[in-house]
Amino acid sequence: MATIASGVVVSRAVAVPRRTVHLKGYLLVLPAVLYVLALLGFPLVLGIWYSLTNTTVVRDGTFIGLKNFVDAAHDPTFILALRNTLIIATVATAAKITLSVALSFLLLGAFRGRSLLRTLFVLPWTIPVALSTIAWKWMFHSQFSVVNWLLVHAGILNQGIQWLGTPAPAMFAVILVSTWRAVPFGTIVLMAGLTALPADVLDAAKVDGANWWQRFFRVIVPLIAPILFIAILFDLIFTLTELTVVFLLTGGGPVDQTQVLANYALQVGVPGSQLGQGAAIALFMLPVLLLLTVLALRTIARREGAA
Numbered sequence: 001m002a003t004i005a006s007g008v009v010v011s012r013a014v015a016v017p018r019r020t021v022h023l024k025g026y027l028l029v030l031p032a033v034l035y036v037l038a039l040l041g042f043p044l045v046l047g048i049w050y051s052l053t054n055t056t057v058v059r060d061g062t063f064i065g066l067k068n069f070v071d072a073a074h075d076p077t078f079i080l081a082l083r084n085t086l087i088i089a090t091v092a093t094a095a096k097i098t099l100s101v102a103l104s105f106l107l108l109g110a111f112r113g114r115s116l117l118r119t120l121f122v123l124p125w126t127i128p129v130a131l132s133t134i135a136w137k138w139m140f141h142s143q144f145s146v147v148n149w150l151l152v153h154a155g156i157l158n159q160g161i162q163w164l165g166t167p168a169p170a171m172f173a174v175i176l177v178s179t180w181r182a183v184p185f186g187t188i189v190l191m192a193g194l195t196a197l198p199a200d201v202l203d204a205a206k207v208d209g210a211n212w213w214q215r216f217f218r219v220i221v222p223l224i225a226p227i228l229f230i231a232i233l234f235d236l237i238f239t240l241t242e243l244t245v246v247f248l249l250t251g252g253g254p255v256d257q258t259q260v261l262a263n264y265a266l267q268v269g270v271p272g273s274q275l276g277q278g279a280a281i282a283l284f285m286l287p288v289l290l291l292l293t294v295l296a297l298r299t300i301a302r303r304e305g306a307a
Contacts, residue, residue: 048279050276051279051280052066054276078261080257100190100231121187123184130244142162170254173250177249178239189231236292240261241285243262265278
């Protein structure tokens with residue numbers, strides 16, 4: 001509305017009821033809420049229910065409480081899969097973060113062909129995981145391995161290695177492929193954090209005589225710590241729930257030596273027909289993932305509050 005005073009038109013603000021504003025906000029987030037409930041919430045609730053029953057592929061089950069979890073805790077293959085999951089998550093996450101930090105500094109440098117290198121570097125993250133894992137499987141093939149060919153012709157090995165048929169090399173292959181896929185994502189996240197660092201702080205540290213390592217550990221790391229926490233959090237969640245790489249690369253073999261919880265839950269639940277047992281195995285890491293998420297988010301919130 002507007003009023004006329006002494007020939008001047010003065011606009012008057014129209015008050016919008018607060019209830020209307022809140023209603024519009026709820027309507028805007030409603031599609032996202034429905035998406036999360038349909039694709040995440042419902043399967044999670046259904047999985048929790050299955051884990052508390054003796055449901056199989058061919059029949060509905062009855063409530064049995066925590067029996068599936070107790071049986072899983074006494075299963076040697078489950079213990080092996082849990083150990084492998086933790087080993088892969090720890091080693092792969094450490095390798096990914098280390099390489100991501102190093103490569104983020106490299107790609108932020110000024111050199112010829114930087115744009116092309118950045119584009120090529122992102123490819124492992126953009127290629128479908130199934131396609132890239134199958135390609136790696138052929139590279140590690142027992143007879144046609146290009147990795148063995150390169151290592152033998154370079155004089156590093158006298159003969160080829162059965163990469164996917166021997167426990168230690170198979171575990172190394174799984175960690176290598178998992179790291180290769182995720183490093184671009186971590187590098188992009190850290191590059192975004194490094195470009196946002198205040199230049200005057202870094203220049204002041206340089207003027208004070210700090211060398212590169214001192215600037216990195218005492219200035220850069222504290223400033224990008226929230227971003228590092230986020231990168232580690234996401235990588236741990238992705239690695240702990242990893243299925244495709246193990247499923248396509250080794251299938252959990254040889255003799256379950258690369259078995260992980262996600263792949264073992266699939267084998268027990270679908271080919272093994274024990275949906276309840278498979279759901280219990282799949283949900284075993286849920287409390288750990290929730291704890292990691294809460295701790296990381298609370299740490300980030302405290303750092304932001306202190307800033």
